[in-house]
Amino acid sequence: QSVLSVQKTMNPKRPCKRFILYYHDILLNGTDTSNATSAAATTPTKLGDFVFGLLVVFDDPVTKNQNPQSPPAAQAQGFYFYDMKTTYNAWFAYTLIFNSTEHKGTINIMGADMMMEKTRDLSVVGGTGDFFMARGIATFETDAVEGFKYFRLKMDIKLYECY
Amino acid sequence: QSVLSVQKTMNPKRPCKRFILYYHDILLNGTDTSNATSAAATTPTKLGDFVFGLLVVFDDPVTKNQNPQSPPAAQAQGFYFYDMKTTYNAWFAYTLIFNSTEHKGTINIMGADMMMEKTRDLSVVGGTGDFFMARGIATFETDAVEGFKYFRLKMDIKLYECY
Amino acid sequence: QSVLSVQKTMNPKRPCKRFILYYHDILLNGTDTSNATSAAATTPTKLGDFVFGLLVVFDDPVTKNQNPQSPPAAQAQGFYFYDMKTTYNAWFAYTLIFNSTEHKGTINIMGADMMMEKTRDLSVVGGTGDFFMARGIATFETDAVEGFKYFRLKMDIKLYECY
Structure with a gap:
């Protein structure tokens, strides 16, 4: 058993x-x-009026501040889909990809x-590279919405297993 | 290093x-x-006769007993798709959302x-709130099937990391 | 607290x-x-020229050597989709299913x-059976590509939590 360095705070x-x-x-x-960073891979189903079943694939920039033009700190690649018939509600699975001097x-x-x-809280289920074997919580907060054209989420990423 | 309270049984x-x-x-x-709780976001492909590639998005009630009319203990939001050409077989990813006096x-x-x-066993890969950082196993058992109209799964959720 | 046997190397x-x-x-x-092991469940979007949004469901054999005709060591069931507008790039979620004398x-x-x-490294987020509660890293390397007809990946699976 060889543990290099473990920090685990619960x-x-x-x-x-x-x-x-x-x-x-x-x-x-x-x-x-030219501007778009995501696209709908499916069309909405007929279940309700909130685009139930619409699945969007994305390769979105992630920045340290709210300005979309600020330099990306990471890319977020993955998908989300809408999944309620009574309101807008989504489910996400994605990867944050860091490739900077700060983090790889x-x-x-x-x-x-x-x-x-x-x-709302999502699960950080794993990590690689600088985030080898990480686990934690990603807290989402809607920061801006412009219809279906643009939205911005604040993602507060907290890791509780760091190696 | 600050560990609040950890129970870990392997x-x-x-x-x-x-x-x-x-x-x-x-x-x-x-x-x-009005009754439906899920909808097909894609159509089956031509690979085999078992709706290979059909992807269903769901917002399904989860109850403590077999009666679909009993009060929901949680909502299950996510998706499954069929993925074999020789038989019905599926792959799931979803979130159980608890919002009761008992669990949040x-x-x-x-x-x-x-x-x-x-x-069959699936992985509990994370949790939030009362289930902060949980991991474990979800054992599925088919409990009822009515063609493509209705099915019921018994989900035996076992957590082995509780904080 | 009852730990059967834990091996954890970080x-x-x-x-x-x-x-x-x-x-x-x-x-x-x-x-x-007859030969196909996967099928496209969606069509590409109009975002770029690299089939952005094309989602493929698969039930693919996994073997111990490069020969596709060698006996399967496992099945890989899940999906991938393409997600960049400037190059071919994908995102995967899947299950390796072992059902041999060696592993179940x-x-x-x-x-x-x-x-x-x-x-590139992906996350092993969980396991069941012989791989109960496993976590680790799956390193992918492209081993062969024949357009959209066939490709082969070398998957180097490393577990760091074994119970």
Whole structure:
């Protein structure tokens, strides 16, 4: 048994690593391929009026501040889909890919994005590179919405297993 | 290093938390939007005769007993798709959302649902709220099937990491 | 607290279990259902020229050597989709299903497959059966590509939590 260096804190208030990032999603409207960073891979089903079943694949920039033009700290690659018939609500699975002087590696995240809640928690289920074997919580908060054209999420990533 | 309270039992027979839940899936048949709790986001491919590639998004009630009309203990939000050409077989990823006096929080689950096996194990890959940082096993058992209209799964959720 | 037997090594160079497997994907071209092991569940979007949004469901054999005709060591069931507008790039979530005299159980994996990198790491987020509660890293390396007809990945699976 050889443990290099382990930091494990199971106090929700004391993650061993934390960063706050802003996720920017610009959905393809059919023509604006130069700006768009995501596109719908399916069409909405007939279940309710909130695009139930619409699945969006994304390769979205993630930045340290709210400005979408600020330099990306990471890319978020993955998908989300809408899954409620009574309101807008989504489910996400994606990878944060870091490739900077600061961080190299990935963080894998999945969970429910209950958009009607002020904040909601998803699971950090794994990591690679600088985030080798990480686990934790990703807290989402909607930061801006412009219809189906653009939305911004604040992602508060807290790791409780750091190696 | 600050560990609040950790219970970790790695004996498969001795989970630190366990609950048995019934999952009810009523697939939209094109018109019955009032009862339906799930809908097909894609159409089957031409690979075999078992709807290979059909992907279903769901927001399904989960109850403590087999009766679909009993009060929901949680919501299951996520998706499954069929993925074999020689038999019905599926793959699931979803979140159990608890919002009751008993439990508040989520449990994230993914894995293969080999429908032809009597029971099959999926992974609990994370949790939030009352299930902060949980990991474990979700054992599926088919409890009822009515064609593509309705099916019920018994989900035996066993957590081996509880904080 | 009852721990049956735990092996936990957090040195990236010293997994507690490791195996190298080859994944073979033969995409349905519309007619060849006898050989095909995967099929496109969606069509590409208009975002870029690299089939952004194309989602493929697979039930692929996994073998111990490069020969697709060698006896399967496991089945890989899950999906991938393409997610970049400037190059071919994918995202995977799947289950390795072992059902041999050697191993019985499953391993659940998700993460980004940055195809332009020589090797890329995904997360092993859970396991069942012989791989009860496993976690680790799956390193992908492209081993062969024949357009959209066939590709082969070398998967170097390293577990760091073994029970």
